[in-house]
Amino acid sequence: AAWPSFTRLGLGFELVCLKTVLCFSNGKVEQACDDMTPEHGHQSSPHPPPYSITVDKSKFSPLEQIKVTLSAVPSENKAHFKGFLIEARNASNPNAGPVGCFTLLDPEISQLLRCNDREGAAVSHTSEVSKTEVQVIWTAPQDPPSSVQFQVTVVQKYKLYWVRIQGPVVSLNDAPPLPPLPTAGQSVAKTTTAASILSDFTSDDCGIKKSCLREPAGCDPWKDALCYFLSFRTEDASVVFELSGPAPGYISFALSTDKWMGEDDVYLCIKEDDRVDISAAYVQGRTHPVIASENVLRDTAWRLADGVIQCRFRRNIRIPATYQNRSDLGEAHYLFMAHGRAEGGRTHRHDRQPLISTNPVLITGLPEDLTGSRSHLLIKFHAVFMLIAWMTTVSTGVIIARYFKPDWAETTLCGQRVWFQFHRALMLVTVLLTCIGFILPFVYRGGWSKRAGSHPYLGCTVMALALIQPIMALFRPAPDTSRRYVFNWLHLGTGMIAQVIAVVAICLGIHQQALLLPAPWSTGVLAGYVVWFVLADLVLEVHRRGLFSIGQYFHFNKKLFLYYIAISALGHCFKKIVLAVYLCGNLGFLIILLATIGAV
Numbered sequence: 039a040a041w042p043s044f045t046r047l048g049l050g051f052e053l054v055c056l057k058t059v060l061c062f063s064n065g066k067v068e069q070a071c072d073d074m075t076p077e078h079g080h081q082s083s084p085h086p087p088p089y090s091i092t093v094d095k096s097k098f099s100p101l102e103q104i105k106v107t108l109s110a111v112p113s114e115n116k117a118h119f120k121g122f123l124i125e126a127r128n129a130s131n132p133n134a135g136p137v138g139c140f141t142l143l144d145p146e147i148s149q150l151l152r153c154n155d156r157e158g159a160a161v162s163h164t165s166e167v168s169k170t171e172v173q174v175i176w177t178a179p180q181d182p183p184s185s186v187q188f189q190v191t192v193v194q195k196y197k198l199y200w201v202r203i204q205g206p207v208v209s210l211n212d213a214p215p216l217p218p219l220p221t222a223g224q225s226v227a228k229t230t231t232a233a234s235i236l237s238d239f240t241s242d243d244c245g246i247k248k249s250c251l252r253e254p255a256g257c258d259p260w261k262d263a264l265c266y267f268l269s270f271r272t273e274d275a276s277v278v279f280e281l282s283g284p285a286p287g288y289i290s291f292a293l294s295t296d297k298w299m300g301e302d303d304v305y306l307c308i309k310e311d312d313r314v315d316i317s318a319a320y321v322q323g324r325t326h327p328v329i330a331s332e333n334v335l336r337d338t339a340w341r342l343a344d345g346v347i348q349c350r351f352r353r354n355i356r357i358p359a360t361y362q363n364r365s366d367l368g369e370a371h372y373l374f375m376a377h378g379r380a381e382g383g384r385t386h387r388h389d390r391q392p393l394i395s396t397n398p399v400l401i402t403g404l405p406e407d408l409t410g411s412r413s414h415l416l417i418k419f420h421a422v423f424m425l426i427a428w429m430t431t432v433s434t435g436v437i438i439a440r441y442f443k444p445d446w447a448e449t450t451l452c453g454q455r456v457w458f459q460f461h462r463a464l465m466l467v468t469v470l471l472t473c474i475g476f477i478l479p480f481v482y483r484g485g486w487s488k489r490a491g492s493h494p495y496l497g498c499t500v501m502a503l504a505l506i507q508p509i510m511a512l513f514r515p516a517p518d519t520s521r522r523y524v525f526n527w528l529h530l531g532t533g534m535i536a537q538v539i540a541v542v543a544i545c546l547g548i549h550q551q552a553l554l555l556p557a558p559w560s561t562g563v564l565a566g567y568v569v570w571f572v573l574a575d576l577v578l579e580v581h582r583r584g585l586f587s588i589g590q591y592f593h594f595n596k597k598l599f600l601y602y603i604a605i606s607a608l609g610h611c612f613k614k615i616v617l618a619v620y621l622c623g624n625l626g627f628l629i630i631l632l633a634t635i636g637a638v
């Protein structure tokens with residue numbers, strides 16, 4: 039029944055098809071280790087699979103071997119298959135990743151896969167050749183779960199496959215009977231009021247009985263659906279964590295020894311259809327978290343409502359060393375909170391920068407109300423330097439050079455004219471601030487950021503222009519030479535272009551993931567600054583031209599001439615007043631933006 043809708047998708051679909059088949063026809067399907075789903079973009083077939091999975095024994099001991107056979111049911115017509123993926127799972131926690139290791143019996147048609155960094159954790163096909171049977175040997179781990187279920191994904195053709203066919207369950211010798219499947223979470227009632235849904239998660243005891251990390255600061259998940267909330271409290275030898283926040287696919291937190299992503303102990307609550315999977319994982323570098331094969335979480339519970347994901351679980355403070363990658367809760371860690379989209383149980387990159395605790399936190403320490411930020415200090419300083427340079431020092435330097443040359447014509451300061459001393463000092467400060475501000479994001483990223491759009495390109499242009507200006511000024515011809523006007527125009531032109539590009543770069547910069555100032559408010563403040571600058575420029579320009587022409591036009595009229603004289607006497611004073619008022623407004627805009635940066 040689903041066929042017609044697939045064909046309707048037409049050419050685009052065919053192209054995707056072709057690419058995916060080419061990619062995975064060799065069976066290197068490591069990325070399907072966890073969810074065992076071919077990324078073919080179709081649904082697992084709803085019909086009963088025409089395949090059987092059999093084992094040669096039903097009980098096993100640690101390190102014992104079991105022969106597993108996947109075969110097409112002979113009575114079924116054309117039930118041969120092209121691709122397959124065989125894994126063994128902890129039957130009590132089948133989503134915690136593969137357990138044990140496989141060895142091959144049919145190496146021409148099967149190959150070992152590396153999952154969660156364990157070689158041989160799964161077996162897949164080597165080519166698309168049709169087959170009707172494959173056999174593998176599974177070896178139980180040293181410390182096996184009390185029962186293990188074999189699960190198999192079989193691809194008959196590209197659009198027809200069965201995901202995670204539930205194979206036989208084998209149990210550890212003398213193991214207690216299989217516990218009932220964990221009924222994680224109270225079943226989701228798509229409900230009524232936020233209050234009844236969120237009533238369990240409150241910030242009432244934050245800082246008293248439990249520690250909390252929240253954004254916005256001080257929010258309460260009980261009342262505020264937009265509250266990102268992480269709390270933890272120690273109970274005997276374990277810690278209970280609560281995590282809540284609006285997210286399309288998952289919410290998570292990580293324990294990290296530094297403020298960078300990588301080598302971190304991660305806890306994920308991933309929404310899958312109408313339920314939430316709660317698991318521990320590990321991120322190696324700036325990559326996908328790898329779900330841990332051992333589950334260390336207990337008393338899991340979750341809730342889904344109105345786009346908010348909530349989960350609660352318990353973890354022991356001390357974890358046996360055989361459980362790799364679980365950090366010691368007795369040591370201080372930075373807390374990272376992230377959320378984002380997820381598909382079929384796999385998390386995508388977080389939508390926003392993680393919320394990172396300001397200081398390392400001892401999970402087992404006294405309850406604290408924690409603070410955090412989504413922006414790194416390096417990026418905040420980058421913004422602060424650039425804003426001071428390109429909002430304040432540069433614009434003041436420009437106004438002084440443009441309108442205050444005639445003033446202090448006679449007075450000099452350290453052998454140079456006063457306006458020039460001011461102009462040079464302000465511009466050197468601009469270049470200096472730009473240089474420092476320019477380096478910081480590279481230090482933060484450790485290289486070029488591919489996710490920042492055109493902002494870094496504009497920034498590099500501004501940096502280059504800012505460096506050209508003083509060099510050009512150093513080699514300027516003397517004021518009275520004939521080529522001086524060339525320098526004047528170049529200097530003015532380069533400066534203006536740099537200023538315009540810098541404003542555009544700042545506009546883009548304050549909406550980067552790494553420093554997301556509240557929109558549209560921050561853009562408004564920036565626009566206010568631009569208008570204020572243009573206004574001051576305009577007033578001074580009119581003043582300069584206006585008085586001159588009034589003087590010429592009316593100088594024969596005695597009364598007006600006197601009036602003109604009076605105004606010109608006021609002239610110097612007027613300009614200084616305009617400059618002072620401009621500076622006050624400018625600093626106002628600057629301080630508002632700096633305060634906003636401090637608060638994110």
Ligand SMILES: *[C@@H]1O[C@H](CO)[C@@H](O)[C@H](O)[C@H]1NC(C)=O
Pocket residue numbers: 128129130131181182183184331332333
């Ligand atoms: C298997 O899952 C159960 C339930 O989550 C857990 O108690 C048990 O420790 C797991 N066994 C192993 C070896 O991971």
Ligand SMILES: *[C@@H]1O[C@H](CO)[C@@H](O)[C@H](O)[C@H]1NC(C)=O
Pocket residue numbers: 154155320322328362363
């Ligand atoms: C953590 O797990 C990764 C694979 O997920 C593994 O490569 C690494 O060796 C582990 N590290 C430690 C310290 O156990």
